[in-house]
Amino acid sequence: MNKELNPFEIAQRQLDTAAEVLKLDPAMHAFLRQPLRELHVTLPVKMDDGTVKVFQGFRVQYNDARGPCKGGIRFHPQETVDTVRALAAWMTWKCAIMDLPLGGAKGGVICNPKEMSRSELERLSRAYIRQVGRILGPHTDVPAPDVYTDAQIMAWMMDEFSVMRGHNVPGMITGKPLCLGGSCGRSDATARGGMYAVRETAKVLGIDLKGKTAAIQGYGNAGMFAHQLGQELLGLKVVAVSDSKGGIYNEQGRDPDAVAAHKGKTGSVVSFPGAKNITNADLLTLDVTVLFPAALENQITAHNAADVKATIQAELANGPTTPEADEILYKNGVFVIPDFLCNGGGVTVSYFEQVQNAYNYYWPIEEVYQKLDEKMTTAFHSMHEIAQAYKVKNRVAAYLVAVSRVAEAVRMRGWV
């Protein structure tokens, strides 16, 4: 992998910038640059045709000074341990800026779920838990969905873990179906939290978002709900959306339910009736008010950042922007809502799910929305105030808030 695009090296460089501003103690800096521990597993899985395929999986527990580790599990053909390390670091900063009493972790399996049957995916999910389950639990490390994993996969994982322990353990994982201890509002929480952050941004920038345009890269859990909620909560006109196969554009916007149904039927948003096909590269440089990168890492780089015309870049994906691109966006006055703040709504409602599991008492959806709004709004302004005071990029400001909180917990524990 090109060194400049290695997500873990990017995460470390971002931390280095914050460490310099904070004048972080060198030992603390060295400690926060590395994961606490990681487990690499080899998973033999019986495929439907009777053969056995061997998969590689990881769980990286980055830091648990503030509480049990927390973070999703990704199933992706291009997964690497460095990607998982970066995502685990970002989870640490995400839980800290959202002020959740949790640390950060991430899991991953190198596989292509698009080429696997549901029963093969079930056997892979259970095999992953049989190996990684030994370091998971409600008080140690709690996974959740991420790219190409969903509520059904969480249900299989929770079931496998419960069988291993001999009793029901709903709090070992979040993003579960409602019937198994999931939380109301978890499915669209990432996108909803992002909308609250965009709403606060519009307030500080003095923009009225009603009728303004937006483009969304990625049509997974975050992107799909962003399409719907961008219209519903902010009155945005979503003129372009895309997925891994390409994108579509229509200046009037298109109905999110119809686009989702088209993707359900054909496997992609591409060729949606009444819209023009565009590429993912075209989408990122459209002249829109809000750009939502909601796909994968390294989408906005030194090569295309100068062409981004959006006023606000709301990062629903993890790691979509490289440090070189960050500089260019800042110089050009693009207001970036950095990933680990913008997409922090997902883990926030995961945390609410854990709390409800521990209580064995469940909240109505209005309560989830209200508590999520409070958390997002507070986190946004904690970043914004620091960005103003220190005159630094929003991403640096978010790091300053998050790293100080984690460092304080590490110090108070007497680790460094």
Ligand code: GLU
């Ligand atoms: N995978 C999501 C993220 O990157 C959610 C993590 C969680 O809910 O624990 O934030």
